[in-house]
Amino acid sequence: MAQKFPLENIYSFDQNYIDQLLKLNGKAPIDPLTDRLNATILLYPDYIVETDIKYVADNIFSILYMYLDQILIEIAQNNDIIPNVNKIELIRRIIDKYNSYTKNELNDKFIDLARQGDMIGVVLLLYKGAYRYEWAMIFAAEAGHMDIVLLMLELGAFNYNMYMANAALGGHMDIVQLMLSKGATDYNRAMEFAAQNGHIDIVILMINKGARNYNQAMANAASDGHMDIIQLMLQYGANNYKEAMERAEQKGHRDIVQLLKTYL
Numbered sequence: 001m002a003q004k005f006p007l008e009n010i011y012s013f014d015q016n017y018i019d020q021l022l023k024l025n026g027k028a029p030i031d032p033l034t035d036r037l038n039a040t041i042l043l044y045p046d047y048i049v050e051t052d053i054k055y056v057a058d059n060i061f062s063i064l065y066m067y068l069d070q071i072l073i074e075i076a077q078n079n080d081i082i083p084n085v086n087k088i089e090l091i092r093r094i095i096d097k098y099n100s101y102t103k104n105e106l107n108d109k110f111i112d113l114a115r116q117g118d119m120i121g122v123v124l125l126l127y128k129g130a131y132r133y134e135w136a137m138i139f140a141a142e143a144g145h146m147d148i149v150l151l152m153l154e155l156g157a158f159n160y161n162m163y164m165a166n167a168a169l170g171g172h173m174d175i176v177q178l179m180l181s182k183g184a185t186d187y188n189r190a191m192e193f194a195a196q197n198g199h200i201d202i203v204i205l206m207i208n209k210g211a212r213n214y215n216q217a218m219a220n221a222a223s224d225g226h227m228d229i230i231q232l233m234l235q236y237g238a239n240n241y242k243e244a245m246e247r248a249e250q251k252g253h254r255d256i257v258q259l260l261k262t263y264l
Contacts, residue, residue, distance in 0.1 A: 101125070107132045114148050115139035122148055126155070133157045141179075144172040153182070161186035168194035168202045176202055180209070187211035195233075198226040207236065214238035222260075225253040234263070 018039045022029060025042055101109050110130035113121035114137070122136065130136075137157040140148035141164075149163070157163070164179035168190040176190065184190075191206035195217035203217065211217075214233045221229035222244040230244065238244075241260045248256035 101128075106130050107135075111135045111139055114145065114152075115143055117143060117145040117148065119145075119147050119151070122151065134159060134162075137163055138166050141172065141175050142166040142170040144170055144175065146172075146174060146178075149175055149178070160184035161189065165189045165193045168199060168206070169197055171197060171199040171202065173202060173205075176205070188213040188216075192216050192220050195226065195229050196220040196224060198224060198229060200226075200228055200232065203229055203232065215240035215243070219244045219247050222248040222253065222256050223251055225251065225256060227256060227259070230256055230259065239263075 019029065021039050021042060027042075106125060106128060107130050110122065110125040111132060113125065114135075117140070122130075133152045133155050134157055137149060137152035137159075140152065144167070160179045160182045161184045164176055164184040165186065167175035167179065171194070187206040187209040188211045191203050191211035192213060194200075194202035194206065198221070214236045215238045218230055218233035218238040219240065221233065225248070241263045245257050245260040248254075248260070
């Protein structure tokens with residue numbers, strides 16, 4: 001079986017190099033994702049084809065072939081074992097699975113698959129016309145699906161502050177760091193989102209970057225009972241004790257209520 005080609009390698013090619021490679025092989029540029037996939041196929045044909053398969057020309061087939069092991073695992077997990085099926089036939093069956101969506105369902109399913117981390121489904125629906133990259137990116141960032149995040153960036157998603165906040169909400173430091181490298185600067189929002197779900201490492205990172213909205217972070221942390229973040233915000237000077245205490249009381253976090261009463 002052909003080896004699975006690591007997705008991150010697709011993103012290591014310089015765009016000028018890709019353009020030259022495609023030109024030398026008589027291929028016109030189409031879009032960034034397709035161009036990178038075509039470059040991958042040209043450079044690593046052994047990953048895409050085997051001796052019994054002449055050439056997998058369609059880009060969808062190429063992607064699926066790269067992820068064939070993942071497809072087989074998915075089928076096995078769904079108790080939908082298909083023994084002794086030709087690999088190309090198996091890929092056709094997977095494609096058919098995603099061909100049942102109407103145009104109205106397409107983007108909703110696309111976003112849902114991004115949330116689930118289903119790279120195969122995401123790619124197929126992109127080729128069927130899904131285009132709501134921003135929403136797909138938001139949910140992928142929150143769920144921590146770095147491969148889909150990278151793909152959405154490649155397609156043009158650019159609201160780095162929003163993605164950083166959602167990654168902070170989910171506690172995904174790697175995606176937070178990626179958004180910072182892209183230029184995200186809304187440290188307060190990311191801190192507030194991280195505080196809500198108790199991700200103190202991201203809270204501290206945002207403070208070090210310049211976040212100062214300690215009261216909102218404290219209130220968010222109080223809602224879900226994150227005592228360590230409450231104490232941290234108090235150390236930094238948070239003083240809206242009433243709002244934080246009310247939120248903690250609503251959710252039954254009596255220890256936080258008692259702590260904040262000592263500041264009144």
